[in-house]
Amino acid sequence: MPSAAVRRSEADQLIETLHTVAADPALWESLVTALADAPADAPSETDMDGLEDAPVGPPAVGLLLLAADGAVVGWNAAGKSLLRGKLGADDAAGRPLFSPANHEALVEARRRLGETGAAQVIVRLVQAEDEDPRFAYVGPIEALPAMLRQGVEGREAPRAKVAVIFPAPENTDRLWMTVRASFGLTAAETRLAARLKAGRTLKEAADDLGVSLNTVRNQLRAVFDKMGLNRQSELVRALAQLSALSNSIQPEPAIVSASEAGALMAAPPVRIHRLPDGRALAYRVYGRPDGRPCMVFHQGLGSSLLPRGSDELARDLGLRIVCAERPGVGRSDLHPDLSLEAVAADLGDLTRALDMRRVRVAAMMYGAAFALSYAEDMAGEVEHVLLASARPTGAAPERPEDRRNPLVLLRRRMLRLRWVAGPMYAVFRRRLSHSLVERMVRAGASAPGDGAYLARHPGVVDFIQAYMGESLTRGSEGVARETVLLASSDGASWPRLRAPVSVWHGAEDTVTSVEEVLSWLGHAPHQVRVFDGVGHFLPHKHWPEIMGWMAA
Structure with missing residues (x-):
């Protein structure tokens, strides 16, 4: 049976480890090891150009119709497939709905349409499966071309007030697959090109991708070399000419983004x-x-x-x-x-x-x-x-x-040594930061x-x-x-x-x-x-x- 002095020494060592780990979560294994030998009882003390139009035929698009309250009341086949597979889900009654972040972005887009009287607003939507975001046009139902109304389903479609239009999933996915295969772009270079085509600056693209500005500059040079281009504006124009919806893009559109942040x-x-x-x-x-x-x-x-x-x-x-x-x-x-x-x-x-x-x-x-x-x-x-x-x-x-x-093992040992919870969370509170949480979340994933x-x-x-x-x-x-x-x-x-x-x-x-x-x-x-x-x-x-x- 260890003496009280020895137990206090072990506890002091553990708490010292807690402070170290809070400063550098890469050392979690040290904490897990320390918990393995800790006493079970608590010690008594202790610059973008606009996208150009391209001469293409009628676009292959996905379509969703929204009522005044934001409910999805109509769709075509491509629209419903994309919503249920990547942008949202079904409720318990089988009705399609957007994820909360996308729903909020569409609420903001509808608000901007009402305030500005614009013909359409571009919305950046987050996806459940694809790595790249999905972009869509949001506009009043009155402005929806007749050819796009073909194939619309939904018994409540007559009460639609807003239309959401986006490239059909196979169209957009094929675009990026073709670009990547044709020019030998890496996955990182393809992601950068997608963001530049969407209107992001290099700085914004770097922030989106979680890399440095120098990294995206190097990636952009590689894209230029592989595609035979010289300027960022030429890259955007080239990608726009490959896009099925490039003939619909307006100059200087408003862009609304969906994100879990904020x-x-x-x-x-x-x-x-x-x-x-x-x-x-x-x-x-x-x-x-x-x-x-x-x-x-x-x-x-x-x-x-x-x-x-x-x-x-x-x-x-x-x-x-x-x-x-x-x-x-x-x-x-x-x-x-x-x-x-x-x-x-x-x-x-x-x-x-x-x-x-x-x-x-x-x-x-x-x-x-x-x-x-x-x-x-x-x-x-x-x-x-x-x-x-x-x-x-x-x-x-x-x-x-x-x-x-290590996070699972840490939690198990902390629950076994219940007295550790107090100092653990006290240290965590003092050291809480975005970088700490990010490293914890990544380690836990x-x-x-x-x-x-x-x-x-x-x-x-x-x-x-x-x-x-x-x-x-x-x-x-x-x-x-x-x-x-x-x-x-x-x-x-x-x-x-x-x-x-x-x-x-x-x-x-x-x-x-x-x-x-x-x-x-x-x-x-x-x-x-x-x-x-x-x-x-x-x-x-x-x-x-x-x-x-x-x-x-």
Whole structure:
């Protein structure tokens, strides 16, 4: 049995390691090793030219029609395929909808059309699968050429107010495949050419691609050499002549971009509810005041901040989404005796104060246990519960495959050594920065699908940093206490739970398998969906489908 002095020395060494790792996450393996030998008990002390028209025939295009509220009410085959495969998803009733970021961009495009009276606005849309963004024209339905109306489907198409037009997927994809194959461009050079054709400056292209300005300059010289060009403007003209929609481009169009970045700036304001004992419970409301009531439970080290565009999409889906920050997290006050039941009671008081009835509940990751306790406590008022990438309570044993992901191993050892959570989050709060979060997120994206998603959606790092920063607004104690609570709740159960529970999980999840979630749940689920090609990024990648589920 080690002496108290030896244990304090080991703890001091561990905390020193924490400080080092917070400054350089490349040293995570050192921390994992330190945790392996740490004492189980806490020590007592411790310049672009405009694109030219090209003489082409009628363009092969995708078409989507939007109603005044932003709902997709009509489409042609190419439009529907692109929307469902790359720009959005279907809700639970099978209706197509854009992802929140794209929905928000289209709301802004409609606003600009109304304010400027322009014939069309170019929108930059983010895609779920392709690495490059997709560009579309948005204009009033009255300006839609008759030839493009052919093949339109959708029973509600007559109420369309806005048309969204873009190159058919095979057309644009073939364009870049042809350019790359014809001139021998590398993948990086092709991505740069795509951004320059879209109107980006070299500096903007470098920022989009996450590389230095010198790197894109070198890539541009290589493109010039391979294509026999001399100037950037010539490259843009050459690409425009290959484009099926080049005859439709207007000079100096307005461009609206969709991105996960900037969620904090676009989010609804934080509200404060006073609980019976005087504590503050912080929350945000997304969507319509009279919309269908939904309660969202954020992930661990999370906040009431939802992905960008959620407010607009919730409004157009007819939802009223409430997301509260748990005790001690964000701007909510600490609870003197934190427990799953205490959190459920706080959220129940908020639900009654907001007069929410027949509530749908969605929980992300470590919010799952709190959501189940809330659903049990609220009895008949909870209509259905969705657990997305649920994390069971208790300290899970280490597995051989955990060694491939230092973040997973770090989390497992931190849950086993619960006293480490306090100093760990305190150091993390002091050192929180974009570069730190980016390196953490990249290290955590060990599943192939997660790594690919992160490469295509770099703005998600900004979103994660924003909600992590909010979670630590008042300090780190709340997050640490929640971590300890979840690690200590090994035998959590919900015998009085009556609401049906659906489980959505990523097939590549390296933290918890769907089988472990179902075993922990202890109830026969209403539905189990396992998503291929995604790990623990499921709540990010499939957030529009989660919102569609809430609206079903």
